[in-house]
Amino acid sequence: MTETIQDVFNEMSKGNRAALGRAITIIESRHKKDKLGRLHLLECCSDTSSETFRIGITGAPGVGKSSLIELIGLELVQQGHRVAVLAIDPSSTSTGGSILGDKTRMTELSKNASAFIRPSPSSGLLGGVSAMTRETIMLCEAAGYDRILIETVGVGQSETSVSGMVDQVVFATMTGAGDGLQGIKRGILEVVDLVAINKVDGNNVEPSKQFSTALKGALSVLHGGQSRPEIFLTSTVSDLGVGDLMSGITRWIDESKSSGQFTARRANQLGHWFEDALVYGMDRHLKNSPELAQKYENLKVSVARGDLHPVLAAEDLIKHLQ
Numbered sequence: 112m113t114e115t116i117q118d119v120f121n122e123m124s125k126g127n128r129a130a131l132g133r134a135i136t137i138i139e140s141r142h143k144k145d146k147l148g149r150l151h152l153l154e155c156c157s158d159t160s161s162e163t164f165r166i167g168i169t170g171a172p173g174v175g176k177s178s179l180i181e182l183i184g185l186e187l188v189q190q191g192h193r194v195a196v197l198a199i200d201p202s203s204t205s206t207g208g209s210i211l212g213d214k215t216r217m218t219e220l221s222k223n224a225s226a227f228i229r230p231s232p233s234s235g236l237l238g239g240v241s242a243m244t245r246e247t248i249m250l251c252e253a254a255g256y257d258r259i260l261i262e263t264v265g266v267g268q269s270e271t272s273v274s275g276m277v278d279q280v281v282f283a284t285m286t287g288a289g290d291g292l293q294g295i296k297r298g299i300l301e302v303v304d305l306v307a308i309n310k311v312d313g314n315n316v317e318p319s320k321q322f323s324t325a326l327k328g329a330l331s332v333l334h335g336g337q338s339r340p341e342i343f344l345t346s347t348v349s350d351l352g353v354g355d356l357m358s359g360i361t362r363w364i365d366e367s368k369s370s371g372q373f374t375a376r377r378a379n380q381l382g383h384w385f386e387d388a389l390v391y392g393m394d395r396h397l398k399n400s401p402e403l404a405q406k407y408e409n410l411k412v413s414v415a416r417g418d419l420h421p422v423l424a425a426e427d428l429i430k431h432l433q
């Protein structure tokens with residue numbers, strides 16, 4: 112008997128991790144044949160609880176994001192939560208992804224019955240990857256995971272795109288990464304909610320404290336004198352400060368819920384999701400019709416040559432979408 116989409120959904124809702132894996136594969140597929148299944152799955156998810164929390168952990172390659180997630184995830188499980196870890200790796204198309212590294216950094220968590228770890232989707236453009244990630248988050252929540260941890264390498268636009276789909280952004284960094292403060296992009300400092308300066312061990316202890324003071328100063332300037340976001344000094348090797356970071360995360364979650372920020376952010380993100388889905392859908396519609404795709408290419412050439420105004424070209428194409 113062949114498995115229907117409803118069967119897959121029912122199984123994953125009962126806690127079957129393999130079924131959740133199959134559902135995510137359908138969601139990640141951009142094949143025409145999977146489109147109905149994908150939409151059906153999204154429909155099934157729509158009436159599930161919102162008692163969930165999504166945490167994004169972003170930072171330069173190798174600062175210790177996965178190692179921190181291992182400890183944060185285990186602590187959350189200890190508190191009785193079910194934890195899903197997703198990775199967005201914009202470089203994975205060229206390098207084959209760093210999930211091998213991730214799995215070896217999350218050995219305990221990956222063995223835990225209350226945790227689910229999903230590697231980054233291996234294909235697609237960044238916009239596509241984030242669309243899939245939003246849908247994957249929904250599936251994980253429908254499957255009963257109430258804490259979602261999303262690891263993303265802070266390159267390109269990935270950290271700003273992750274901030275559009277999580278409730279809290281944790282920025283992981285370390286002293287000596289890049290060229291100190293100058294090496295940190297302003298974009299990330301604008302969206303970050305908590306900072307973890309990691310690898311505060313061995314010879315790094317003193318430089319980390321100096322780095323923390325400098326970063327605090329820079330954040331204060333950026334946020335008009337406020338002493339936020341909070342900065343934590345951590346070492347996943349010596350376990351230093353990870354408990355404090357965990358308390359900071361929990362405190363922040365409670366505050367964002369009681370202040371209404373949580374609800375406001377989610378509402379805003381749903382609006383953006385709709386806009387993105389619309390643009391993505393129109394783009395697919397265009398590219399899937401040979402005549403429209405040809406018209407699109409011709410218009411692009413005319414615009415680039417200066418023969419046609421970009422707005423008029425867009426209007427011309429929109430006429431054909433109706």
Ligand SMILES: Nc1nc2c(ncn2[C@@H]2O[C@H](COP(=O)(O)OP(=O)(O)OP(=O)(O)O)[C@@H](O)[C@H]2O)c(=O)[nH]1
Pocket residue numbers: 170171172173174175176177178179209212213216264309310311312345346347348349
């Ligand atoms: N000394 C020290 N090493 C650490 C610490 N945390 C992680 N590492 C090491 O740093 C390396 C990278 O750690 P990961 O947790 O994989 O870092 P990541 O940021 O997830 O890396 P990517 O996913 O490749 O971007 C590994 O060799 C870890 O063992 C720490 O607190 N102190």
Ligand SMILES: [Mg+2]
Pocket residue numbers: 176177178209212213262
């Ligand atoms: Mg990693």
